[in-house]
Amino acid sequence: MNTPKMPKEMKILAPHSFRERLSRRAVLKAGTAAAGLAVVVAACGGDDDGGSSGGDSGGDSGGTQASGDWSRVINKASGTLAMYTWGDYNDPDIVGALAEAELGVTMKVDYFNSNEDLITKLATSSGASGFDIVVPTGPYIPQMIEKGLIQKFDKSLLPNISNVDPAYLAQEWDPSNEYSVCKNWGTTGFYYDSSVITRELKDWKDFLDVCMNEASGNCSMLDTGPNMCGVWFWANGHDWNTTDPALLDQCEAFLVDEFAQHVKAFDSYPSTALAEGAYSISMAWNGDARQAYYRIAENGGDPSVWKWVLGAPETELWMDNYCVPVGAPNPEAAHAWINWELIPEISVKDLQYHGYNTGMKNMSQLISELAPDLEYGDMIFFTDEQVSTFRTQEITPAIDRLVDILNKMKAKAGG
Amino acid sequence: MTAAVSASGRRRLRGPKFALAIPSIVWYLLFFAIPIAFVVIYSFGTKDQSRLLPVDLGNLTTKNYSDVFDDTFFKVFRATLRISVVATAMCLLIGLPVAYFAAFKVSEKWRAVILAAVIVPSFTSFLIRTVAWRIPLAPNGTFSKWLSDIGVIGEQGIQILQTQTAVQIAIIYNYLGFMILPLFVALDRIDVRMREASKDLGAGRVATFFGVTLPLAGPGIIAGVLLTFIPMCGDYVTATVLGGAKGNMIGSMIASQFSQAQNWPLGSAMAVLMIGAVLLVLVVSALIYFVIPRLIGLFEPLAQSLRAARHERSVAAMAKLGSEPARVARVEPVRMAMSVWTALVLVFMFIPIGLVILHSFNGGASFTIWARNPSTKWWGELFDGGSTTAMLLRFVAIIAVALVIKRILAARSSLPPRSLNWVGPIGFGIALIVNGLVTDWFRDVFAFVSIGDAIRNSFLAAFGATVIAVVLGGLSGVALARRPGTWSKMFMATVFLILVTPEIMDAIALVTWFQRIADIPVLGYVFREGIGPFSGGISKLWVGQSLYASAVVTLIVRARLAGLDESLEEAAADLGATPARAFRQITLPLISSALIAGGLLSFTLCLDNAVISTLVSEAGSTTFPVALLGATKSTVKPFWGVGAVVLFVITMAALVFVARVLRRSGESSSQIAATLAGS
The missing domain is CATH 1.10.3720.10 (MetI-like)
Known part of the structure; x- marks a missing residue:
C-alpha cells in the first residue's frame, strides 16, 4: 500500500466520475431555505499539513516548465495580501517569498479551524475582517453567498482558470464559478501500524472492529461530528447525509454506548501525534496521512510498517475553494494571487507540499514532468473506481445531531 | 482634629463616591455587562443558521437549559x-x-x-x-x-x-x-x-x-x-x-x-x-x-493536653542536652529537604522552557518531534532578509559606543554621576533614530517572515490593553478602598463576574457586540477604522484583553490601599491640597508599586490571551497566541519555538528595565511579590 513511488499507470482521478459525484449532491434541494440551515461542522477541509520534509524540497518546479498549452498569465499587484485558511495549507514559499518576487505582494496568512469559525469571523466583522482571500469548503459556499460574505470574482483577472480540469469547475455550490475556484480536494481513510495490528484491514467495518479490539484505547477519530459519524454510515452502507431519525439514533447508540470508550483522541490532524507514538490507528484525511510517513521517519520510526487504507465501501469527498470576501482591502492582489496559483508549475509545487490534488488539467502529465519523484502518489490520486465511492457532505439539519453525538462521545470517553 | 476643620478646611471631592470609578463603570457597562447580557438572552433563543448571527430571538424558550x-x-x-x-x-x-x-x-x-x-x-x-x-x-x-x-x-x-x-x-x-x-x-x-x-x-x-x-x-x-x-x-x-x-x-x-x-x-x-x-x-x-476551624475548635481541649505533654517532654530533653545543639541537629535535615524540594519544583517549572529553546533548533518539520539533526535553519529565517541582522548590529554598535563614552566621562570629567545615567538611554534613543524613525524601526524589527507581525501585534495589543487596565483598575481600586459604599458591592460583584466568566463567552459577547455597534458614529468608527496608526482589529484586542486585566489591577490596587490608612491623604487635605494634587502627590506614589505590579501581571495575561483574541482579531492584527493556536490544530513548526524565544527575550528585556526602576524606588523583592499577588 505505501508505495513510495507513483505507480507507472498513474491513478489520476477520472474527471467524469468525479463530476457526477459532486453534482449529485443537491445541497439546496429545498431551495433557499435549506441554504440557511447550513450548519456545522465541517468538514473538511483542511488540512494540512505539513510539509515537511517530503515536500519541502518542493521548489523543484521552478526550473522546469510543463509542456503543452497552458495559460501562464501573471498580473503584478502591490501591497499586502491577507489570506485566511486552514492550518499550514500552502507551500511557505508560495505564500511568502515567491509571491513577493513574482507578484510584488506581501502575504500574511492566518489560520482557522473550521468553516464555522471562518463564517463567524466574516459575519461578525461587517465586511471589515481585512482578509483578501478565504478558503471555505464547497457546501458552505451557498450560505456565504446568501449572507453576503463573499464577492463575485472579476473573471477577466483570472485567465489561468482555463488550466483547471473542467471536472473541478462549475460545482453545485457555484455553478459558474462566479465566487469560487477549486484550491484542492481530498478524501478520508485510515492509517495503521501493521506491526501492532497484524490483520489486514480493508474497510470502515474493519476499522471500527479493530478500534474496539486490538487498538482499543489507541485509536483516533477526526474531530468533526459529521465526518466522524460518517464512518458508521459508510461502514453500514447508509447515506451519510441522511436525516432519518431512526438511523441517527442507531448511529448514536453504537458510537456513544459501544464505541466511545475505545477512542483515545478526537484529532483532525493526527500525523504529528502518530509519529509521537500516540496511536496505532487513526482516521485521517489523505494529505495528513501522507505527512505522517515523513513525521514517523523523522522521529526515527519505520514508516514501512504503516499502512494507508482508503475508506470503503464508501467515503468522503471534499473540495476547498479560494474565495474573495466582501470588503477585501486588496481584491486586485487577491485575484492576481489566485490566478498565479492556477499556473501549473505553482500548483504542482503546492501539491507537493500539502499532498492534495489541486485539480489541474492533465495531472498525470504534469506530475511526470514537474514532480517525477513525488512519493506516496496513491495517497493523492485515486482511480476512477475509487472516486466512484466518494460522497460529498450536504448541509442538513441533521448536522446538529451529529455534533451532539461527537460531544456525547467525548463525555463518555472521558467519563 | 476638630469637626470645624474637617468640615470647612478640608476640600473634598465633590460628586458621587464612585466618581473615580466612573471610567471603569462605563467601560464594563459598554464592553462587559451589555454584551454579556445579550449572550444571556441568546441562551433563551433558538438556533437559526440563516441569519448573519445564528440566533433567532423571535420566540424565547428555556429549552436550551433543559437540553x-x-x-x-x-x-x-x-x-x-x-x-x-x-x-x-x-x-x-x-x-x-x-x-x-x-x-x-x-x-x-x-x-x-x-x-x-x-x-x-x-x-x-x-x-x-x-x-x-x-x-x-x-x-x-x-x-x-x-x-x-x-x-x-x-x-x-x-x-x-x-x-x-x-x-x-x-x-x-x-x-x-x-x-x-x-x-x-x-x-x-x-x-x-x-x-x-x-x-x-x-x-x-x-x-x-x-x-x-x-x-x-x-x-x-x-x-x-x-x-x-x-x-x-x-x-x-x-x-x-x-x-x-x-x-x-x-x-x-x-x-x-x-x-x-x-x-x-x-x-x-x-x-x-x-x-x-x-x-x-x-x-x-x-x-x-x-465551619472547619469551628469544628477543629471542638477538639481544642484534646490538642491542648497533647501539646502540654509534648512541652514537658521537650523541656525535659532540653534540660538534659542543652537546647541549642539539639535544635540545630533537628533543623538541618528539614531545611535540606525543603531546599531540594524547591530546587526540584523550579526545575519542573523550567522543563518546558528548556524544551522550547532546544526544539527551536530542531532540524525537522515539526516542533514536537526531534529530528536528530540540530539545525539553525528556523533561526536563520529570522535573519533571512538581513535587515534584522543589520538592525541588531547598528543597535549593539551604538549602545557600545555610548557605554564607552560613559566610561570615559566618568573617569575624567567633573560631571555629577547622576547625569551619566542618561548616557545609556540617550545612546538607545540615537540607535532608534539611526535605525530609521521610530516607527520605521518598529516595523523593521519585526520584519521577519510572517511571525514577526504576530509578535509585533502581540506587543501592541498587550501594551495598549495594559495601559487601559492600569488606568481603569488604578482609579477604581482607589475609589473602592477610599470611597466604599453600596456602589462598591455592586462593583465588586461585577469584577468578580468578569473573573469567573469563561473567556469564550466574553469572546462571543464582544465579537457580536462589535458587529452591532459598527454603525454607531464614533464608537463604530474606532473599531472599524482604528485609531491613528492602529487598526480597528488592534482596538478590539485592546478592549477584549483589558477586561480581565483591569479586574486584576482593581483588586491589587484596592488590596494595597486597604492596608494603608487614610491619614496621609487627610493630612494633605488639611494642609490645603486640592483633591487632584493630593491624588497626584500622595495617593499615586502610595499605589505606584501596585500599579507596576498590576501592570506586569496584566501584561503577561494579555500577551498570552488566546481565546478572546482569536475571535476579535482581524487580518493584520493576529497575535502570537492566536497564530499559534491556529497552528496547534495541525502541525506546529519549530519556527514557533523561535518566535516564542524572541517574544520571551523581548519581554525579559522590558522586565529587567522595570525591575531596575523598581529597585531604584526602593522596593524589596518581597514587596514586589506582595503587590503582584494582590495582598
Missing part, C-alpha cells in the same frame, strides 16, 4: 471539577513548601532569586509551554525511550499523552506560579516573633506550623486557591492541546457549541450554568472554610 441538563454536560462538568480541584490541591501541596522555604529559610538575595524563578516562566508563551509538554510525554519520544531502556517502564513507552493525567500535569504546571506567589506573600507577612514565641513556649516545629503559621497564612491560601481554581475551571487550551478524548473539559465543550455546532443558544446556556456552578462551588468552599 443542557443531560448526562453529557454533567459528566464533563464533573471531570472538569475533579481536574480543577485536584490541581488546586496539588498546587497548594507542591507550592507551600516552596513558599515557606522562600519566606523563612533563605536570605533576601536568594528569596529574590526564587521568586524570579517562579515568575519568569509565566513570561514565556503559555501556549508554547503547553505544547512543549507533548515532548517529554510522547510515547516514542527520547525521554520515554530512555525510561524504557533503563527498565522503569515497559516497551510501549509513556502512556500519558492524551489522557486526563496529561491535562492534570500541565494544568498544575500552568498555575503553580499563581499559587506560590500569594502563599509566599502571606507567609512573608507573618511576624517572625509569633513563630518564635510559639517555639519558646515549647511547641515543636510541626505544632508551630499547624497552630500558628498555617492559620496566619489563611488569606494567602484563599487568594491562591481563587487565582488558580477559577481559571482552571474555564481552561480550554490545555485540554485541547493535550487532552485527547479522555481529557475533555467544559471549556472546550462550550467552545465547540459556539464554533463547531454554531449552536450559540445552547453554548450560552452552558456558559451561564457553568458560571453559576463555579460560584456555587466557591460559596460552598467558603462555608466549609468557616
